[in-house]
Every structure is written in C-alpha cells, then in structure tokens.
Amino acid sequence: MTRTQYYTATRIDGHIADADNSLGWLFALRQTEASKQEYPDFIADVGALAMGSTTYEWILDHEGLLEEPGRWPYEQPSWVFSSRELPSVPGADVRFVQGAVAPVHAQMVEAAAGRNVWVVGGGDLVGQFVDVGLLDDIILGVGSVFLGGGAPLLPRRITPPRLRLISATAHGEDFATLRYELISEPAG
Numbered sequence: 536m537t538r539t540q541y542y543t544a545t546r547i548d549g550h551i552a553d554a555d556n557s558l559g560w561l562f563a564l565r566q567t568e569a570s571k572q573e574y575p576d577f578i579a580d581v582g583a584l585a586m587g588s589t590t591y592e593w594i595l596d597h598e599g600l601l602e603e604p605g606r607w608p609y610e611q612p613s614w615v616f617s618s619r620e621l622p623s624v625p626g627a628d629v630r631f632v633q634g635a636v637a638p639v640h641a642q643m644v645e646a647a648a649g650r651n652v653w654v655v656g657g658g659d660l661v662g663q664f665v666d667v668g669l670l671d672d673i674i675l676g677v678g679s680v681f682l683g684g685g686a687p688l689l690p691r692r693i694t695p696p697r698l699r700l701i702s703a704t705a706h707g708e709d710f711a712t713l714r715y716e717l718i719s720e721p722a723g
C-alpha cells in the first residue's frame with residue numbers, strides 16, 4: 536500500500552538548509568556504510584515525488600542541469616510546486632503545479648502504482664500535506680550539527696500522541712535516523 540513520506544536530512548537544530556540554501560553542513564558529515572545504504576533502499580520503493588520550487592531550483596543549480604540535463608537525479612515522475620514559470624529539464628518527467636496539494640497527491644498516488652509517494656521538501660510544502668491529513672511517515676537523517684537559522688524542517692504544530700516513534704538508529708557520531716509514523720488528526 537502506498538505511504539506518503541517526508542524523508543529528509545535535518546540538522547539537530549531543526550533546519551534542513553542554511554539561509555543561503557546551502558547543504559554544506561550535510562556534505563561535511565561523516566557517513567557510515569549503513570547510513571550510505573539508507574537512501575538507495577528508500578528510493579527503490581518510491582513511485583512519485585514532489586518538491587517546492589526552492590528545492591527544484593537548488594537541484595537545477597547544484598547539478599548544472601540547464602547545461603547537462605542528463606543529470607536529473609530521479610526516474611520517478613516528479614511534481615514541482617510553484618506559482619512561477621520555471622525552466623524544465625529536457626527528458627525529465629517533471630510536472631509543474633500550484634495550489635492545493637490534495638488533487639496533486641491523488642495524481643501522485645495513481646502514478647506511484649503501489650509504491651510510495653515522497654514529499655522531498657521544503658518544510659512548508661510538507662506542512663501543506665500534513666494540514667490535509669496526507670502524510671503518513673516522517674523519516675529523518677539527523678546530523679549532529681547546530682548552526683541556528685535556515686530553512687525549517689516542518690513548521691507546523693504536531694503534538695503527542697500524533698507522532699509515533701518507530702525506530703531510532705545511531706550511525707557513528709555524526710548521524711542518527713529517526714522514523715516516525717504520523718497519526719491523522721481526528722476529523723471535527
């Protein structure tokens with residue numbers, strides 16, 4: 536059965552990127568063999584993914600995609616939320632959308648055909664899925680780093696007992712993986 540998942544790396548201070556959108560803090564972390572294997576295991580079960588425009592533009596820039604479009608990192612159909620007209624990547628299955636997330640989620644579930652839906656980020660876009668009860672899992676690679684501000688992990692109020700910790704795994708000194716299940720708020 537399809538699960539809708541927020542899988543991301545976060546700093547322990549609750550931010551996923553620096554104020555200038557840099558992921559330098561993440562690339563500096565020492566990984567273990569087990570932590571390196573987590574992403575390939577995760578993405579193998581993903582059938583569709585969604586991201587906001589800042590994340591998309593970061594990928595375009597970081598991968599040099601406007602010069603080398605073959606480097607788009609995802610095989611799965613990808614939805615990009617934006618109110619602006621953004622450049623597309625030749626050969627990549629990227630669909631630009633805006634507004635309510637629920638109808639887009641329905642398209643993603645259909646495209647995923649039983650595999651999972653990945654909400655890549657940023658945090659507010661994930662919050663829009665939470666707002667309408669459409670997020671099932673939160674999977675965090677937590678880096679042992681405090682830097683203060685930046686892009687927030689998930690700027691919403693989600694309080695006990697809605698978050699259920701499923702597992703916590705230490706990967707060396709720089710990294711831990713926390714898996715949570717999110718219980719939808721009772722209607723009314």
Ligand SMILES: NC(=O)c1ccc[n+]([C@@H]2O[C@H](COP(=O)([O-])OP(=O)(O)OC[C@H]3O[C@@H](n4cnc5c(N)ncnc54)[C@H](OP(=O)(O)O)[C@@H]3O)[C@@H](O)[C@H]2O)c1
Nearest residue numbers: 544551552556587588589590593616617618633634656657
């Ligand atoms: N650590 C990690 O693993 C990780 C994972 C993901 C992202 N990141 C980074 O974290 C940062 C996140 O940036 P961010 O917080 O700005 O989030 P974002 O979700 O990437 O981008 C936010 C923008 O997306 C557009 N958007 C969002 N929801 C929309 C909707 N429903 N309809 C239309 N447009 C919508 C809006 O911009 P416009 O309408 O102006 O286009 C909004 O300002 C980026 O630097 C990214 O690279 C890190």
